Amino acid sequence: MMVKNIIILDDHPIFHNGVKQLIDSEPLLEVLDMCRTREELFFSLSLGPADILLLDCSLPDGESNILELVEQLSLQLTDSALVLMGDSVSHQKIAEQCSPMIAGYFCKTLPAENFLILLHRVRRMLNNESNNNSKCNIVMQDNIPFVSNRLSVKEKTVMKYLQKGLSVTQIAECLNRSVKTISSQKRQAMRKLDLKNNRDIFELKINEL
Incomplete structure (x- = not known):
């Protein structure tokens, strides 16, 4: 290459x-x-x-x-x-x-x-x-x-739960939010960080975001 x-x-x-x-x-x-x-x-x-x-x-x-x-x-x-x-x-x-x-x-x-x-x-x-x-x-x-922007507090929270292995549905239950809302926050966070797939989430240093 x-x-x-x-x-x-x-x-x-x-x-x-x-x-x-x-x-x-x-x-x-x-x-x-x-x-x-x-x-x-x-x-x-x-x-x-x-x-x-x-x-x-x-x-x-x-x-x-x-x-x-x-x-x-x-x-x-x-x-x-x-x-x-x-x-x-x-x-x-x-x-x-x-x-x-x-x-x-x-x-x-x-x-x-x-x-x-x-x-x-x-x-x-x-x-x-x-x-x-x-x-x-x-x-x-x-x-x-x-x-561009750093993650919002809600987006960072969702990413932390994802790093712990929870699914979008489980996170929605924990935060008393709809699955649609959590999915949207996950999608926005991945877009901001240019992540391709769920595996990339586990390589993040969440506290630095």
């Missing part, structure tokens, strides 16, 4: 170094370059393409806004996946505006393992596009991760 190259756009050097170490620890992912400004990003892209672009929603003062940047990149880089990063509700709203053009969104307050889950899912998506010889833009679909 081919290694996917990543370029990061973020103006925080500490975050740069931490993300690079995290990504470079993964055998199928590699940081190609780390850029602090839009100008640096386009210079880096002029030297060679990247498979995945990680773009911070908070661009430095004087830079064009992130929506304009995403629009430009999505038109120019039809074989690259764009992933936005942020740490606030406003950033999530920006990502929602960009959703037809991006492959995912990651909230920086989530645990590192969620970040890697997102990147590997995007990597697999890129591999599928390559295998299908598709030339269309790689964009967000319903099955592409949109890792």
